[in-house]
Amino acid sequence: MTELLVIVSRDADYYLMLSYILKEAGYRAMLVDVPSEAVAIAEESEAAAIIVDCQPGSQILANIASGLKERELTSDITLIALVAEKAAYLDILKANVDESFTRPMPPERLLTYLHGAIGNPLDELAKRPVPMFDEMRLDAGARRVLVRGAPVNLSPIEFRLLSALMNDAGRVFSRAELIDIAWPKRAFVKPRTVDVHIGRLRRALKRALGRDVIRTVPKVGYAIDVV
Structure with a gap:
């Protein structure tokens, strides 16, 4: 104000x-x-x-x-x-x-x-930091992410991870929750695999936005910050 x-x-x-x-x-x-x-x-x-x-x-x-x-x-x-x-x-x-x-x-x-x-x-x-949602838009129908109008290349799994994080921004998701959201049912996924995909997603967004918006909560999981 x-x-x-x-x-x-x-x-x-x-x-x-x-x-x-x-x-x-x-x-x-x-x-x-x-x-x-x-x-x-x-x-x-x-x-x-x-x-x-x-x-x-x-x-x-x-x-x-x-x-x-x-x-x-x-x-x-x-x-x-x-x-x-x-x-x-x-x-x-x-x-x-x-x-x-x-x-x-x-x-x-x-x-x-x-x-x-x-x-x-x-x-x-x-x-003041620009709110992330003013810079980045997720188009669920077209399955693409735009940062300042430019597309960001993500794999289907990375897109689903980002969708979950953005739809409940600020909430910390456990690795188990992210596995249920982003991978096919009954697929065997190690927690370390989640870390690898989050790492790729983090680097892609950081290159596009110029800053890191994914927050790691040790021993808990991941969240996305809106600013």
Whole structure:
């Protein structure tokens, strides 16, 4: 789940512009136009930060800072002030905000701060493993496996082994279960034979996917991981 940022502003146009920038950077944005509700909404929504549009003569920032302190949320929710040129800067300092920016400001300054304070969601998304089922598709009717659209050559036994593992991803299958699934009935198959075929299947998938998705559970059996 991407981080939620609560924006306190009575300027709808400014909010729309700011929320667009934040969403493009991977964050979620929520407008709160009733400042007295900002802290409660941020707490309930588990927001990572409150961004306050500070106008001259307004006590909104001080009230929000006090609300965070009263609820003991100052270490959980980052408080950021976007300060209009004629706003009293001393009031900003008294509010003990985590960071303040004078408007107009380059958006990258705010984003750079957010990346350092609460993380960069685009970086996290890029690091996240792609789910195996998004890359690999098993076509039972045609008895073939496609990885990113390219076929993977498997023997009939390897195909049946993969089908069983994928149909119950994460479950650990014993060698005896896999023998019952993948080999003809009444065939005599040694457990070591299962290991050989799983090894071939593992290498074929690793070549196609670039990573090992079959997990060996010592003394138990095998499972396939979905990420």
